[in-house]
Amino acid sequence: MRKLWSLLVAVALVGCAGSPIQVAQTAEQKAYAVYGTFVIAEEQAVKLTAPSSNLSPTAKGAIIAASQKAQPAVDTLLNGLGQYNTARADFEAAKIDKPAFQVVVDKLGGWVAQAQILVGNLTVAIKGAR
Amino acid sequence: MTPLEIALMVIRGISTLTLNPALGGGGIGSARTSALLDMLGTLIEGGSEMKKELDEFAKEIQTLVDNNGSPTRGQWETMQARDAAARQALIDNAAALAAAPAPKAKTPK
Numbered sequence: 001m002r003k004l005w006s007l008l009v010a011v012a013l014v015g016c017a018g019s020p021i022q023v024a025q026t027a028e029q030k031a032y033a034v035y036g037t038f039v040i041a042e043e044q045a046v047k048l049t050a051p052s053s054n055l056s057p058t059a060k061g062a063i064i065a066a067s068q069k070a071q072p073a074v075d076t077l078l079n080g081l082g083q084y085n086t087a088r089a090d091f092e093a094a095k096i097d098k099p100a101f102q103v104v105v106d107k108l109g110g111w112v113a114q115a116q117i118l119v120g121n122l123t124v125a126i127k128g129a130r
Numbered sequence: 131m132t133p134l135e136i137a138l139m140v141i142r143g144i145s146t147l148t149l150n151p152a153l154g155g156g157g158i159g160s161a162r163t164s165a166l167l168d169m170l171g172t173l174i175e176g177g178s179e180m181k182k183e184l185d186e187f188a189k190e191i192q193t194l195v196d197n198n199g200s201p202t203r204g205q206w207e208t209m210q211a212r213d214a215a216a217r218q219a220l221i222d223n224a225a226a227l228a229a230a231p232a233p234k235a236k237t238p239k
Contacts, residue, residue: 019188020184020188020190020191023188023192023195024191024194024195025195026200028200028201029191029195029200029201032191032194032200032201032205032206033191035209035213036187036191036209037187038213039209039212039213039216040180040183040184041180042213042216043183043212044177044179045216045220046216046219046220047179049223049227050219050223051223051226051227053172054168054169055169055172056169057227059169060223060227061227064223064227067220068220071217074213078210
């Protein structure tokens with residue numbers, strides 16, 4: 001059951017051609033794509049772990065733990081996005097130069113990559129949670 | 131009908147058959163098999179539904195790419211609202227799970 005859930009999440013999140021994350025190009029588009037993918041997976045986790053769901057308590061617990069484990073990386077991504085938006089506003093207002101803005105853009109890219117790994121590796125988090 | 135939908139139909143069908151005494155089902159083992167198959171069906175259904183949502187979301191991203199645009203404040207706020215609701219629902223589900231009575235231990239033969 002664990003392996004099947006892992007397979008389903010992996011296929012849905014990463015394995016499909018044209019996934020939101022693969023389509024996105026700019027740093028902000030990628031951040032939005034990773035965040036949205038996580039939220040969609042989270043909403044499915046809610047349905048699967050609802051009291052009315054026929055999944056076993058063990059499976060439900062693993063899914064809940066996996067979702068909660070991915071949340072900190074997503075929160076870090078959102079914080080990084082806030083810093084990016086501030087830096088972009090400053091850059092557009094000529095308060096900071098391009099190299100300084102690029103540093104923030106690169107940082108956002110790093111946070112996006114970290115969150116993407118966790119969202120894409122939700123299967124690993126599920127195994128570890130048990 | 132997609133391959134996933136066909137697989138789901140087959141699984142649900144097998145689950146029903148395993149519970150049918152007239153077809154040799156209906157025993158304790160069959161009940162467990164049926165329960166497992168139902169769970170499998172639920173997971174596949176969930177995965178299929180998630181894929182559809184992701185496909186729709188990918189179209190939204192593609193529109194941003196085509197317009198060389200960034201997500202609007204409204205798009206971010208909508209996603210954050212969904213996230214907040216989902217996190218609270220997971221907390222509620224976890225609490226319900228913790229409060230649920232423990233399954234009865236199997237009696238050794």
